Amino acid sequence: MKASTFFATAHAERYLGTLCKHFGHKVPVTHESGSGRIELPFGQCDLRADDAGLGLTALASDRPTLDKIIQIISSHLDRFAFRENPELTWIITEGAEA
Incomplete structure (x- = not known):
C-alpha cells in the first residue's frame, strides 16, 4: 500500500535532513x-x-502498517516543524481497495 502527502514550506530541505538524521540513528x-528514504522495519517513507x-x-x-508509518513520520515532522504547524492530509494512492 502507498500513501502520499505534501507539506508546503520554504524549509523542505532542512526538514528532510532533520528527519533523515534523526531516524538514521535507529x-x-x-x-x-x-x-531521502527512511527504512523502518515494517515499511518505508520516501521524501x-x-x-x-x-x-x-x-x-x-x-x-x-501504513497507518503506523504515517503516524510515526507525521508526529516527527510535527515536532521538527512546530513553528509551521504542518497539517498533513495523507492520500492513499495505491492499494485503497485492500
Whole structure:
C-alpha cells in the first residue's frame, strides 16, 4: 500500500535532513540533496524536497502498517516543524481497495 502527502514550506530541505538524521540513528536511511528514504522495519517513507515544499510517500504491506508509518513520520515532522504547524492530509494512492 502507498500513501502520499505534501507539506508546503520554504524549509523542505532542512526538514528532510532533520528527519533523515534523526531516524538514521535507529534505522537505515539514505539522504541526498533533495531526497531521502527512511527504512523502518515494517515499511518505508520516501521524501522529496523542492522549492515548493516536502513530499512524503509511505509504503507498507497493509493498511494498519501504513497507518503506523504515517503516524510515526507525521508526529516527527510535527515536532521538527512546530513553528509551521504542518497539517498533513495523507492520500492513499495505491492499494485503497485492500
